[in-house]
Structure formats: structure tokens, C-alpha cells
Amino acid sequence: MTIKVFNREKIVSKGIISELRKICSRILCHANVLGYSKDDQFAIHLALEEAVVNAVRHGNKQDSEKDVTIEYELSPEKIELWVTDQGMGFKPSDVADPRSGENIYKAGGRGVLLIKSYMNSVEYNNAGNSVHMTKLNSKPV
Amino acid sequence: MEQLKPRISVYYAQNATVVTLTDEKLLEDDDIKALEESIMPLIDGSQVNLVVDFSSVQFLSSAxxxxxxxxxxxxxxxxxxLKFCGINSKIFDIFKITRLDEIFEIYDDAKKALQSLK
Known part of the structure; x- marks a missing residue:
């Protein structure tokens, strides 16, 4: 008999990075219990960190009265994550490639690239204030 | 009283200053600010060869x-x-993805990084 472990949760928090990191830690604990590899956990951790920082800094413009919503759906096969802020949104296609030309010498602008690189799929809503990321379990039980 | 955690350790080799990052995770604004405030005085205002040793670092973000x-x-x-060393494979992937491995000189360990400065 196969027991399917399945978690889904939506958490609305004030846009304070330290508070949001506690939620990220909880998600990573669930991923660990479900047998996600250390590499997968590293990828999930990095993508969540970058998405949360983007939501607070660029989305909510550091306004701690604005919320950030983290939603996740976790199964032994994959984890889906949504990070949503209350900002004006952005067009991912407008983000310059941080690897090109002089951009490589800029201090910022690498978060979106890292999210895309470490997740299996990344989608933004039309408003550009919510990112939906999916990571497949590379070694499902 | 909260104990202050060192962010770096420093030693001076013949031809370089070697900074070892002592935190496993580098994420928080406070971590990065503390690192910056520790390292910048070492390199400010004079010609310095710096080796940064990442051996202890297991996780870092784009910040x-x-x-x-x-x-x-x-x-x-x-x-x-400037030379980097001791970067584990997971962290090195971040450098590769961002192509920072092409602009930074990265060595296996501090000894090799120091040899490259001779």
C-alpha cells in the first residue's frame, strides 16, 4: 500500500522578510520529511528566498503594512509554490539578462534568473505580482 | 546578552589578505551588512590582494x-x-548560472589561490 502524503497551505503574512523566512523553513521541513533530496531542498530554498525578497523589496517596496502571500502544495512527486505581493507587478520580459554585457558587473538583478534556473517551471500572473514555481522531486519514492 | 557571531576570520599571508567567511548561510540583510562592514576596511584606500575563502558557506543568495x-x-x-576559493559544488552552480565564474578567479583552496598571486 502506498501512502500519499499531501500538504496544501496558504499563508498571508506581513511583508517582513524575517517572518516570511520562517514560513519558508516550514515548507523546507515538509520537503525534507517527504524525501526531497538535499539538492532539491537547496533549489527550493534558493527560489523561495529570491521570490520572497523580490516580493518585499521590488513588489511591496519594503512597505511592511503590505502583505505577502505564500501558498504551497506539496506531494512526494512535486512542490508547487506561489508567492504573491501587493505591488504593481512587473513584466518578466522587461528584466535585463544579468549575464549580458555590462549587466554582469551590476550588483543586483539575478534573482529572477536564479528562480528560473532552479525550478522546473516558473510562471507569472498577468498582473506580474505573483510567481508560480514548480519543482519536481528528482528522486520520488 | 546576545553573543556576537564572527562573520569573518582574517589572516595575512605574504602577498595577500585571506578572509574566511565563517557563516554557513549568508542571507539576511544583517549578515551581508556585517560582512561588508568587516571586509571593506581591509581593502579600502590601498592596493590589496584579497582571497575570500568560502569553505564554510553552504548557502547564499543573490544578495x-x-x-x-x-x-x-x-x-x-x-x-x-581578488581570488575566491573553497566554493562547494552547489554554490559554484550559482556562479556558473550567473556567469560570475567567468569574471571571478576561483580556486580549489586558499593555498592555490595564494600561489596564483605570486
């Missing part, structure tokens, strides 16, 4: 990459040289 760029610019302004 840290920004700090490394700022350090690199400051060292270049003063005609010094």
Missing part, C-alpha cells in the same frame, strides 16, 4: 553576489587582485 561585485570593484579601483 551576496551583489556584495562580491562591490568588493571586486573596490579592489580593482585600487589595482589589487
Amino acid at each position: 551576496v553576489l551583489g556584495l562580491l561585485i562591490r568588493i571586486s570593484k573596490k579592489i580593482s579601483e585600487n589595482k589589487g587582485r
Whole structure:
């Protein structure tokens, strides 16, 4: 008999990075219990960190009265994550490639690239204030 | 009283200053600010060769990459040289993805990084 472990949760928090990191830690604990590899956990951790920082800094413009919503759906096969802020949104296609030309010498602008690189799929809503990321379990039980 | 955790350890070799990052995770604004405040005085105003040893670092975010760029610019302004070492494979992937492995000189360990400065 196969027991399917399945978690889904939506958490609305004030846009304070330290508070949001506690939620990220909880998600990573669930991923660990479900047998996600250390590499997968590293990828999930990095993508969540970058998405949360983007939501607070660029989305909510550091306004701690604005919320950030983290939603996740976790199964032994994959984890889906949504990070949503209350900002004006952005067009991912407008983000310059941080690897090109002089951009490589800029201090910022690498978060979106890292999210895309470490997740299996990344989608933004039309408003550009919510990112939906999916990571497949590379070694499902 | 909260115990202050060292962010770096420093030793001076013949031809370089070697900074070892002592935190396993580099994420928080406070971590990065503390690192910047520890490292910048070591390289400010004079020609310095700096080796940064990442052996203890298991996780970092793009915010840290920004700090490394700022350090690199400051060292270049003063005609010094910057070398990294001890970067584990997961962290090295971040450098590769962002192509920072093409602009930073990265060595297996501090000994090799120091030899490259001779």
C-alpha cells in the first residue's frame, strides 16, 4: 500500500522578510520529511528566498503594512509554490539578462534568473505580482 | 546578552589578505551588512590582494553576489587582485548560472589561490 502524503497551505503574512523566512523553513521541513533530496531542498530554498525578497523589496517596496502571500502544495512527486505581493507587478520580459554585457558587473538583478534556473517551471500572473514555481522531486519514492 | 557571531576570520599571508567567511548561510540583510562592514576596511584606500575563502558557506543568495561585485570593484579601483576559493559544488552552480565564474578567479583552496598571486 502506498501512502500519499499531501500538504496544501496558504499563508498571508506581513511583508517582513524575517517572518516570511520562517514560513519558508516550514515548507523546507515538509520537503525534507517527504524525501526531497538535499539538492532539491537547496533549489527550493534558493527560489523561495529570491521570490520572497523580490516580493518585499521590488513588489511591496519594503512597505511592511503590505502583505505577502505564500501558498504551497506539496506531494512526494512535486512542490508547487506561489508567492504573491501587493505591488504593481512587473513584466518578466522587461528584466535585463544579468549575464549580458555590462549587466554582469551590476550588483543586483539575478534573482529572477536564479528562480528560473532552479525550478522546473516558473510562471507569472498577468498582473506580474505573483510567481508560480514548480519543482519536481528528482528522486520520488 | 546576545553573543556576537564572527562573520569573518582574517589572516595575512605574504602577498595577500585571506578572509574566511565563517557563516554557513549568508542571507539576511544583517549578515551581508556585517560582512561588508568587516571586509571593506581591509581593502579600502590601498592596493590589496584579497582571497575570500568560502569553505564554510553552504548557502547564499543573490544578495551576496551583489556584495562580491562591490568588493571586486573596490579592489580593482585600487589595482589589487581578488581570488575566491573553497566554493562547494552547489554554490559554484550559482556562479556558473550567473556567469560570475567567468569574471571571478576561483580556486580549489586558499593555498592555490595564494600561489596564483605570486
